[in-house]
Amino acid sequence: xxxxxxxxxQSRIQHLVTVFGRIGEERMKDxxxxxxxxxxxxxxxxxxxxWLAGVLVTPWFMNFVMLPADASTSLENVEVGSRxxxxxxxxxxxxxxxxxDDVGPYLSYSIHSPMGQFPDHASASTTAWAAVGxxxxxxxxxxxxxxxxxxxxxxxP
Numbered sequence: 001x002x003x004x005x006x007x008x009x010q011s012r013i014q015h016l017v018t019v020f021g022r023i024g025e026e027r028m029k030d031x032x033x034x035x036x037x038x039x040x041x042x043x044x045x046x047x048x049x050x051w052l053a054g055v056l057v058t059p060w061f062m063n064f065v066m067l068p069a070d071a072s073t074s075l076e077n078v079e080v081g082s083r084x085x086x087x088x089x090x091x092x093x094x095x096x097x098x099x100x101d102d103v104g105p106y107l108s109y110s111i112h113s114p115m116g117q118f119p120d121h122a123s124a125s126t127t128a129w130a131a132v133g134x135x136x137x138x139x140x141x142x143x144x145x146x147x148x149x150x151x152x153x154x155x156x157p
Contacts, residue, residue, distance in 0.1 A: 013042045019102050033114035035059045038121050044132030055128040061113040067106045075105035089138045
């Protein structure tokens, strides 16, 4: 079950957006897989079983991301690049462990990469919103009519 985001969670997610925006400007924008029509956005993040989970859209990838939110989900001393299986309501997902300075370790599952198929940010954002909800639906469960998927539309500078 998803719990409401705390103000500290919202700040942490906004920091994630800021850091990946900086990575885009400093390291990625001159690479062929960078789509300049897109921006960094955190979509549908929520607290779930000790994690902050949602979709991170960047000009070079769209990933389902899980950040440790408490000691029960710590990724300290876990090898970057290794894999971890997590049982989500929709079923088991195999994540890759990543780490970024100023963010720390996190789990990541690729949804789209590279991002060249998106002509504009609105289409990437819409796709991310469509992707995030099903991770939290039990098999056979139908999505609700409301959009209450947590903290969304969090675009970087």
